Amino acid sequence: MTLDERVKTLTAVSDADRLWRFWLTLPIYPYSQRRTLRTEIVPDTIWTFEQLQGIFYVVIPIRMTVVKLAGGGLLVYAPVAPTGECLQLVNELVAIHGDVKYIILPTISGLEHKVFVGPFARAFPQSQVWVTPDQWSFPVNLPLSWLGLPIGRTHILPTDADRTPFGNEFDYAILPSIDLGPGQFAEVAFLHRPSRTLLVTDSIISIPIAPPPIVQLDPQALLFHARDRASDIISDTPAHRLQGWQRICLFAMYFQPTSLEIRQWGNTWLESLTAPDRSRQNYFGLYPFEWQSTWQQGFKDLHAGGKLLVAPILRTLILNRAPTETIAWVDRVAQWDFERIIPCHFDAPIMATPDDFRAAFAFLDAPDSALPKSDLQLLQQIDRQLVRWRIIFPAKHRS
Structure with a gap:
């Protein structure tokens, strides 16, 4: 079917x-x-x-x-x-x-x-x-x-x-x-x-290179993240769906990959005033994300030809x-x-x-080089902070 x-x-x-x-x-x-x-x-x-x-x-x-x-x-x-x-x-x-x-x-x-x-x-x-x-x-x-x-x-x-x-x-x-x-x-x-x-x-x-069928049934999420700024009017095309999906994957895996900058909320709010769609479904025009040109290479590294992957949050x-x-x-x-x-x-x-x-679990045996260290920085910072606050236990080495 x-x-x-x-x-x-x-x-x-x-x-x-x-x-x-x-x-x-x-x-x-x-x-x-x-x-x-x-x-x-x-x-x-x-x-x-x-x-x-x-x-x-x-x-x-x-x-x-x-x-x-x-x-x-x-x-x-x-x-x-x-x-x-x-x-x-x-x-x-x-x-x-x-x-x-x-x-x-x-x-x-x-x-x-x-x-x-x-x-x-x-x-x-x-x-x-x-x-x-x-x-x-x-x-x-x-x-x-x-x-x-x-x-x-x-x-x-x-x-x-x-x-x-x-x-x-x-x-x-x-x-x-x-x-x-x-x-x-x-x-x-x-x-x-x-x-x-x-x-x-x-x-x-x-990580699939293209958005799965269940995600494509309603492309709103894909088109939301295909934008570069709040004022963009994004048409529903295969290329925009693909771009939105690949950025979603970077979000989901790293929270904040190195290719993503978070805009100041004051600027984000001002930009939302000029957004063509200020509906509740579009988060009232708020779009605090700014993607660098390196995001496509970041997705390529994450996708890795479709190989098996342990999610970064589980790794770190x-x-x-x-x-x-x-x-x-x-x-x-x-x-x-x-x-x-x-x-x-x-x-x-x-x-x-x-x-x-x-x-896929080789990172537990030896230093992990499968994913870019720069994209893992936020998760590693979270790890260090949680350990410092004694919320979670420190990582261990294999015995």
């Missing part, structure tokens, strides 16, 4: 079907209206369901993966918002392949994943929910039932996959909880052996707090036989081998 055909299918759905009523639990774009795009990845076996998430139009895909079980029924990895449209697309698979049997929460720290599990499980009352060990909540650590997970059918993933009802088809490896001080980080990588497909949450990504603030444990987890995953990876964000599926997966 082409993108145009998918758009026609989605536009036939009403706004009420795209409504996410509980958007205030995580009040980020696109707020209460969430479109869903379903894509078949492995014929008659694996499907992805994509929605959007972001702040200040820095929007990226968030992805749920659904796998058909050999004995009938479906396994859901990392649910997205169960809007009417999303549930309709899932139920089309249920009608053919059987009920949703298992729902997997594969992370302990990603609120954008955790917040949807309870509502999704309530839509499929016959399902079992399996969650990563060491779940926690902030500012108070609450019981799982208080977080909306169903009582009586929520289970903790054991260390051994053979002790689960889906262990005959799946292997999984739990990255041990990394203590960050105010919170923890962990995720579970799942291997679907029959299709040789690896499912991961946040640990690995690949999280995984380097437990390098030995992370590499042990990576080595275990790299022993599996897989040919594709489906992460929860950015590109998917990624055709990749275990060696490719292992190579």
Whole structure:
């Protein structure tokens, strides 16, 4: 099915079907209206369901993966918002392949994943929910039932996959909880052996050179970031969509890459007065960004030919707090036989081998030269400040 055909299918759905009523639990774009795009990845076996998430139009895909079980029924990895449209697309698979049997929460720290599990499980009352060990909540650590997970059918993933009802088809490896001080980080990588497909949450990504279909359904975010100044009138062209997407990726990965300067708010406000669009949807004409000509090279370095990448924030603030444990987890995953990876964000599926997966974490073994040091400066400054304030623990070296 082409993108145009998918758009026609989605536009036939009403706004009420795209409504996410509980958007205030995580009040980020696109707020209460969430479109869903379903894509078949492995014929008659694996499907992805994509929605959007972001702040200040820095929007990226968030992805749920659904796998058909050999004995009938479906396994859901990392649910997205169960809007009417999303549930309709899932139920089309249920009608053919059987009920949703298992729902997997594969992370302990990603609120954008955790917040949807309870509502999704309530839509499929016959399902079992399996969650990563060491779940926690902030500012108070609450019981799982208080977080909306169903009582009586929520289970903790054991260390051994053979002790689960889906262990005959799946292997999984739990990255041990990394203590960050105010919170923890962990995720579970799942291997679907029959299709040789690896499912991961946040640990690995690949940056697509062009905006994904789910982002192109509504190009407003792309065109917003394609501008060079508030007064620009940006036409909706493939080139402008491409420029907006590549700048969004730099924002999302580095927060403030070296090619981006933030204008003073006084000048930003004055420039907003001359903006051609001062609507609420366009942030009242406010555009505090000034891109240098080097941004295109910055994206080229980030894209790196589509290679597997560990996101900069994980490199500088999280995984380097437990390098030995992370590499042990990576080595275990790299022993599996897989040919594709489906992460929860950015590109998917990624055709990749275990060696490719292992190579992405080489920065934990040796000084990292894969990304420009200048683009990592802000994250490194944040790291040093958080350590200085004793909010997070210092980075460690491999033992």
